[in-house]
Amino acid sequence: MKNLKNLIEDLKNEAKSEWAIAEDMADMYEQDAKDAENALNLLSKDWIEAAATHIAYLDTCIRERIVMAIYADKGAEFTATLGWEVN
Numbered sequence: 001m002k003n004l005k006n007l008i009e010d011l012k013n014e015a016k017s018e019w020a021i022a023e024d025m026a027d028m029y030e031q032d033a034k035d036a037e038n039a040l041n042l043l044s045k046d047w048i049e050a051a052a053t054h055i056a057y058l059d060t061c062i063r064e065r066i067v068m069a070i071y072a073d074k075g076a077e078f079t080a081t082l083g084w085e086v087n
Helices: 002-015 018-022 026-044 048-056 060-074 076-081
Strands: none
Touching: 002 026, 002 060, 018 026, 026 048, 026 060, 048 060, 060 076
């Protein structure tokens, strides 16, 4: 899950950026990283239904970023098992 791990790392780095700190956005990026980590952990345990539910309840922006990272890692068929269709 290279792309999902990269997304998590990018979010953590963004949380530490001067811009995010100055604009009081660091907490948002940290939470997005935690949400992505939770999705990765659930998928690593093959808890597909739990991962799908977790992802479905996220805010739109981070949900889409996670779904696209999973798509890049696993392809359209796997992403569809989570309830997301990517063409």
